[in-house]
Amino acid sequence: MSKAPKDNRRHINLALQGGGSHGAFTWGVLDRLMRDGRIFIDGISGTSAGAMNGVVFTDGFIKCGRQGAIDSLYAFWEEISKRALLSSGQSLTPWLNPAMYPGGGNHWNVDDSPPFMMADWITRMFSPYQINPLDINPLRDILSEQVDFEALRKRKDIKLFVAATNVRTCKLKVFTTEEIYVEALLASACLPMVFRAVEFQGEQYWDGGYLANPAIAPLIHNCVSKDVLIVQINPMNRPEVPTTAREILNRVNEVSFNSTLAREMSGIYTISKLIEEGKLHDTPFHRVNFHMVVAEEEMSHLGAASKSNADWGFLKYLYDLGVETTDRWLHDNFDRIGVESTLDMVKAYS
Helix, strand or coil: CCCCCCCCCEEEEEEECCCHHHHHHHHHHHHHHHCCCCEEEEEEEEECHHHHHHHHHHHHHHHHHHHHHHHHHHHHHHHHHHHHHHHHCCCCHHHHCHHHCCCCCCCCCCCCCHHHHHHHHHHHHCCHHHHCCCCCCHHHHHHHHHCCHHHHHHCCCCEEEEEEEECCCCCEEEEEHHHCCHHHHHHHCCCCCCCCCEEECCEEEEEHHHCCCCCCHHHHHHCCCCEEEEEECCCCCCCCCCCCHHHHHHHHHHHHHHHHHHHHHHHHHHHHHHHHCCCCCCCCCCCCEEEEEECHHHHCCCCHHHHHCCCHHHHHHHHHHHHHHHHHHHHHHHHHCCCCCCCCHHHHHC
16 A cells, blocks of 8 residues: 655545536535645546536635635525526525425425426427527626636646537547636536537537546546546436336436446546556556545435526535535545545446
């Protein structure tokens, strides 16, 4: 086993999954990490909501250090909730009472609530080119108002990676720090049934989760730290096979947005085994420690429709869950950062 670092600091890279408003869980994770003065972030790779968390976090850190990162994330998610409330005209809280619809015991599972059922039906009947001809996207305004993209792009010491899917070529595009404009973030979060493809630098893009959720390779090859912490918000495992139409759609969503990560991590595991066996001497490959923060049991109770739920109570619930989960993870695994993997890659991805 490798020796633990001499000082009490730990440098890590972050791999942040996308998943709509479920990204508020990642907000809680990042908040808790920043409140721990022993943790330093070398690089961040994110997709969709993960990319937005990463960019807002980094922008805040550039402006005012750790507290700036904490405050910026809070302001970002608070503004998302406010804009959603203004556009809908009312909070969704009345629909989140389990007694008012057949949603079971978890009052955050809104799949069967009337507003979300209507929204789901509309997106299946009409394309965003029909229902949103002006291409209105409130995220554009929020990000443009809160993030200083020009200052961000000028930083040579910041390593950010944002994944998007090229619609025409079906190829992954990973935007690096100097390429990050608001369009790159909108491209990474562009669900094709909700938003028109985002045009940027002469290409059209959809959500990056179809090809990388998130991209791991850039963190391995372009960052100093050899530890990667994956913040996973889409459940990999479920105890039962879905049987209802809604359950099947939810599971298809989870499988779709986990498949690319599982495939990439499976390949990384194969290379890691060859490194351990001494078969990759004199190659650019090196050993990497992998970790994961995940609240799979709690997140598995949330349907895919709740990824569009921006009610402040729901976002705060996910934030608190992220903080608590990360607090436990740090307590159990801090001393192993920089020493060994705490993620069982065989169990998780093989």
